[in-house]
Amino acid sequence: MTTSNPSFDVTIIGGGISGSALLFMLSRYTDLKRIALIEKLPHIAALNSHGRNNSQTLHCGDIETNYTLEKALQVQGSAQMLVNYAAHFDRSNELLHKYPKMVLGVGPQECAALRERFKIFSPHYNGMQLLEAADLEREEPALMRGRQEEVVALGVLNDYSAVNFQKVAESFVSQARTQHACETEIMLGTSVSRIEQRGDGFRVNTDKGVLNSRFVVVSAGAHSLLFAQKMGYGHEYACLPVAGSFYYIPNLLRGKVYTVQNDKLPFAAIHGDPDLLVPDKTRLGPTALVLPMLERYQPSTIPDFFKVFSFDKGVLKTMGGLLKVSDVRNYMLKNILFEIPVIRRRLFLKDARKIIPELQLDQLEFAKRVGGIRPVMIDKANAKLHLGEAKINPGNGIIFNMTPSPGATSCLFNADKDMRIVAERLGCQIDEARINEELKTAG
Ligand SMILES: Cc1cc2nc3c(=O)[nH]c(=O)nc-3n(C[C@H](O)[C@H](O)[C@H](O)COP(=O)(O)OP(=O)(O)OC[C@H]3O[C@@H](n4cnc5c(N)ncnc54)[C@H](O)[C@@H]3O)c2cc1C
Numbered sequence: 001m002t003t004s005n006p007s008f009d010v011t012i013i014g015g016g017i018s019g020s021a022l023l024f025m026l027s028r029y030t031d032l033k034r035i036a037l038i039e040k041l042p043h044i045a046a047l048n049s050h051g052r053n054n055s056q057t058l059h060c061g062d063i064e065t066n067y068t069l070e071k072a073l074q075v076q077g078s079a080q081m082l083v084n085y086a087a088h089f090d091r092s093n094e095l096l097h098k099y100p101k102m103v104l105g106v107g108p109q110e111c112a113a114l115r116e117r118f119k120i121f122s123p124h125y126n127g128m129q130l131l132e133a134a135d136l137e138r139e140e141p142a143l144m145r146g147r148q149e150e151v152v153a154l155g156v157l158n159d160y161s162a163v164n165f166q167k168v169a170e171s172f173v174s175q176a177r178t179q180h181a182c183e184t185e186i187m188l189g190t191s192v193s194r195i196e197q198r199g200d201g202f203r204v205n206t207d208k209g210v211l212n213s214r215f216v217v218v219s220a221g222a223h224s225l226l227f228a229q230k231m232g233y234g235h236e237y238a239c240l241p242v243a244g245s246f247y248y249i250p251n252l253l254r255g256k257v258y259t260v261q262n263d264k265l266p267f268a269a270i271h272g273d274p275d276l277l278v279p280d281k282t283r284l285g286p287t288a289l290v291l292p293m294l295e296r297y298q299p300s301t302i303p304d305f306f307k308v309f310s311f312d313k314g315v316l317k318t319m320g321g322l323l324k325v326s327d328v329r330n331y332m333l334k335n336i337l338f339e340i341p342v343i344r345r346r347l348f349l350k351d352a353r354k355i356i357p358e359l360q361l362d363q364l365e366f367a368k369r370v371g372g373i374r375p376v377m378i379d380k381a382n383a384k385l386h387l388g389e390a391k392i393n394p395g396n397g398i399i400f401n402m403t404p405s406p407g408a409t410s411c412l413f414n415a416d417k418d419m420r421i422v423a424e425r426l427g428c429q430i431d432e433a434r435i436n437e438e439l440k441t442a443g
Pocket of ligand 1: 018038040053055059245286
């Protein structure tokens, strides 16, 4: 960065999949001339968007039983944008992968719920099947060996279901670099310390210098809320960082096997996933552990946690409300125990056997330094968790995004929304025909 404070139309803070998707959208589909992306780590998408740290699932809403039909169809549309992106831009077919996927119901109650769900969801999902015990014996034999209880699954056996989100983010950045009408500056290994409003624009202070920008989008994970609050916005929210850990097992599953969610614990049900980065292993998880840090394995982010958790009446009321529910209390305790080295495998085995009844302790291995953090927002005024993505848009040319799951799947959908906010403020043109052809029409 030069000393003369370079100027940009838009500066994006955070080079995860959200920031990279926005860089791609702005550079390809608008007539903006100068865009900067600032990432503090030396690589793109090295944190929560890295395949090591998330479940690598393209969420389509078909096997996620915590989604209503409305939410499922919205997620399906977001996922389709990513599929269309890959069809247009992924020459080497390395971004998306086809594996069978299903959600498994165990016991009469879950089976009845899945049969009901099938009636409502199958008209909207091509290829969705109700898989009875005999089908499961053929498709996923490990689910059936040693199984006593009634089971049924909702499955889609031949569709894109796994994504290397880091590679997708890298692809967004390389596509952005090829847009010659727009100059993009990618600043890796550069940490933003402060953002100040200056007149109609912003001054972005980094450890490598200062830049000016007409618009700023902060997609810095849980740190987005910290930046917002430092500027006087978003005090209606607190952040609850929920870490997820995983366990490795040998490749006993052929595809993704989800389990039915407990309504009171919408992100709690574990699943089994082939690991795109470790081909000889299947991953089970994630667990859900509230951790007092904004980035996993980064104790230096503990002080930042206390700034955005802000123990006030709203937070205490929300936490008190959660802990009153015995399912939530027990679940939180269990997840603390899942992290204790001597006992964690034994405890996790019990949950894992819901998926693979004959799984043995010696087949289960804690996946060290695998799993990121989901920045779950607490809505303090209403004393409840705000599940899913949160956006703070004060309307003055800056946006702050917090994107827990399925934020990686929804990256283009979310970037599309931000692009429209930017375009309205800066008065730039959007090439709708090109977006429709490339992202909104199946390739
Ligand atoms: C256990 C787990 C499983 C998940 N599974 C799935 C899944 O299967 N499918 C799915 O769709 N989603 C999944 N998610 C969610 C998904 O990982 C996130 O929604 C997504 O990665 C968020 O991307 P992001 O770019 O917003 O944030 P991040 O990937 O966290 O990127 C934020 C970036 O901001 C940078 N940054 C922070 N502070 C600064 C600063 N001061 N200056 C400059 N840069 C900064 C960070 O270094 C980081 O690179 C999962 C998440 C977890 C934790």
